[in-house]
Amino acid sequence: MELNPNRFNQQAIIALEDIQLKTALDRGTGNADGRRRQAFAELDDAYALRMQARGAKLRALADLPELLEKMEQQVTANGGHVLWASDGEEAKQHIVDICRKHGLTRGVKSKSMATEEIGLLPTLEAAGISMVETDLGEYIVQVNDSHPSHIVMPVMHMTKEQVRDLFMEKLGMEHTNEASDMTAFARKILREEFLSADFGMSGGNFMIAETGTVVIVTNEGNGRLSTGMPPVHIAVVGIEKIVPTWEDFATLVQLLPRSGTGQRMTVYVNMFNGPARTDEPDGPQEFYLILLDNGRSSIYATEYAEALACIRCGACLNACPVYQNVGGHSYGSVYSGPIGAIVTPLLKGIENAVPLPFASSLCGACKAACPVEINIPDMLLKLRRDLEDEQEPLWQVGMKAWRFGNAHPLLYELGGKAASLGTRALTQLTGQDKLDNLPYPLSGWTDYRDFPSFAEKSFHDWWRQNRGAES
Ligand code: SF4
Incomplete structure (x- = not known):
């Protein structure tokens, strides 16, 4: 194997x-x-x-x-x-x-x-x-x-x-x-x-x-x-x-x-x-x-040194919703689960374990279970940051645009409106009641998730109409 x-x-x-x-x-x-x-x-x-x-x-x-x-x-x-x-x-x-x-x-x-x-x-x-x-x-x-x-x-x-x-x-x-x-x-x-x-x-x-x-x-x-x-x-x-x-x-x-x-x-x-x-x-x-x-x-010489505090109790594996569903062999390493997703890239080289830092919902159950309080979600995020250069160009451009949009309220609101109008148009064009599958290059996202419909009215609009006078 x-x-x-x-x-x-x-x-x-x-x-x-x-x-x-x-x-x-x-x-x-x-x-x-x-x-x-x-x-x-x-x-x-x-x-x-x-x-x-x-x-x-x-x-x-x-x-x-x-x-x-x-x-x-x-x-x-x-x-x-x-x-x-x-x-x-x-x-x-x-x-x-x-x-x-x-x-x-x-x-x-x-x-x-x-x-x-x-x-x-x-x-x-x-x-x-x-x-x-x-x-x-x-x-x-x-x-x-x-x-x-x-x-x-x-x-x-x-x-x-x-x-x-x-x-x-x-x-x-x-x-x-x-x-x-x-x-x-x-x-x-x-x-x-x-x-x-x-x-x-x-x-x-x-x-x-x-x-x-x-x-x-x-x-x-x-x-x-x-x-x-x-x-x-x-x-x-x-x-x-x-x-x-x-x-x-x-x-x-x-x-x-x-x-x-x-x-x-x-x-x-x-x-x-x-x-x-x-x-x-x-x-x-x-x-x-x-x-x-x-x-x-x-590892000792890096910001991940805390991972060496692990006493290999396995509690984070048992508490992790990802491990609970896919089991240890999926990780392709003797160290699986949340701590394995950190230790494996660090021991084997991050390029040899690219998907593992993403094998987490970052729900924090691992940290809550850990007897030595290792901040596993934080380290997973840092590893994702380290992997940024390894990501596909499309992903990098998308994430940069998302970051920029979130940092600028007007852009965020306009983006929300554009996405709402776009998905409604797509739903009509494809004759679906609800947009279950996004077209490429966004299709990977809906392969494993439901795509929630946009609300008729955005929260910003609702606030302006109902509470705008109070603020
Ligand atoms: S719960 Fe903490 S000590 Fe136990 S295996 Fe996971 S990281 Fe290591």
Whole structure:
């Protein structure tokens, strides 16, 4: 499945026709958004907590270089190894090199958007190294040879029946309609993988600089098995995931599960400081932390730096009317929804994701849902501004004329009258009761929208006739 953000419009049109997808998205986003609202409603002062979390992330970003150095020192002091990766290729090379060094050929991985972002699996496969996803959603995606459609719930786009059919076709599962049977079936396969793996991989939801700790929050226990059982653990973490202290982590970890899944806390919160100490019976003998940049430091230096405060909770996706209708795959990127519409152009280059900043009604539901109050609509508008030069000349001329007309009241009124007369004439000419389809070059606008008829009398005229004397 090819990922191409520039095909958003075409993918969205296909998605809108897909009834099964609509069913899955309605259920998935509706449940997640409803649970999030409930989880926040029980807080005494949710706004204060969100502001505290925002402050923690923005402070961490302000001190990012120093915190990353501190993290490296602490992990090294704990007996781990830290590797820096300026891009995805370097990160993948580090992983292959580690595998070669220790003779590793069989891996298990807990959910990680960073490894999705760099496209790790095909590289490992080409190097003769097998890797099995162990998060149930990610495992389904892997069996389906697809991509996650949501940053927290990778198979939000699938119904239970589709998962059943996939398992029956690809893995030989017997027919069942029970989700618990499907889970038990996958668990049995994955248990064998955990037992035979010689290395485990994870991402990281947070890094705590003061002690060199990587934290992952999960619900399935696969994170603990992937990172604790095999002799080598490799964590790939985006550099923006760092916070300075446990206090800041304590603030943020109250919000991530609430925002992502509507839980007060996830079932597991796993923390790694390095390899197992000599007095510890469990845990890996080797621990590698790969600090992934991959375009983040270029975002850091721009007016979009706030996007790096994202804790990848997925709440903005669930709240977004565009995502709710077209799903994650339409975005052609591992990062979908409102935050994906910002991060994807910034990471991949704006020319490679031209439609995404426009994939929003700017209703503000994303900002209202965001636990760290990222001003997503504002950044989408700024990206649209940046894209102005990329737009078609006709669009640019139209927007300039619109801006000019709106800035001059007389022109605005005359324009309104001309448009009203013009559309009435067109309606008569085409013999329609109502002008449903505008002619080219305006036809694109009415392909997906109703064209409201102009009122018989403009508001200006009405005001002059009825209230003019009062003013
Ligand atoms: S932008 Fe905010 S709501 Fe969206 S994923 Fe990031 S933290 Fe969550």
